[in-house]
Amino acid sequence: MPFFRLLMLAFPLLELASLILLGDRIGVGATLLWVLGSGLLGLVLIQRQGFSMLQQLQLKMAENRSPFAVLKTGMWWLLAGVLLMIPGLITDALAVPCLVMALLNKGRPAPGEPGGPGVYKQGGNTIIEGEWKPGEEKSVEPDQRIDRQ
Numbered sequence: 001m002p003f004f005r006l007l008m009l010a011f012p013l014l015e016l017a018s019l020i021l022l023g024d025r026i027g028v029g030a031t032l033l034w035v036l037g038s039g040l041l042g043l044v045l046i047q048r049q050g051f052s053m054l055q056q057l058q059l060k061m062a063e064n065r066s067p068f069a070v071l072k073t074g075m076w077w078l079l080a081g082v083l084l085m086i087p088g089l090i091t092d093a094l095a096v097p098c099l100v101m102a103l104l105n106k107g108r109p110a111p112g113e114p115g116g117p118g119v120y121k122q123g124g125n126t127i128i129e130g131e132w133k134p135g136e137e138k139s140v141e142p143d144q145r146i147d148r149q
Helices: 002-026 028-062 068-085 089-105
Strands: 119-122 125-128
Touching: 002 028, 002 089, 028 068, 028 089, 068 089
Parallel strands: none
Antiparallel strands: 119 125
């Protein structure tokens, strides 16, 4: 717990130090423009993707389909927007992988949707298809098997 507290104290100081170094390198005006630009970009991301995500969620729920893919993509957009709104270079650098993940997950189907992993019920169990790799099989107790009758 003390490590987490030190980290929470050190993080704003590191962000401030990075902005001071950037201001020294490219100038105060350009640094202020960077902070304002990244903040506005974060705000735009949150607004646009938030409304889009709400509309897609309502559509999925009305069609009685899984909202998992929409929530997953929306979470990455929201996290990237929040990180961009926080002034500093470290959070801006952390927002880039979030944007990449949002773009990668944008068109992926959720489990049970056409093109995604299949979901079906067998007995009282829900089965989600996955990948199997050959290797050493583990013995499974009879009461934990899916094909029990």
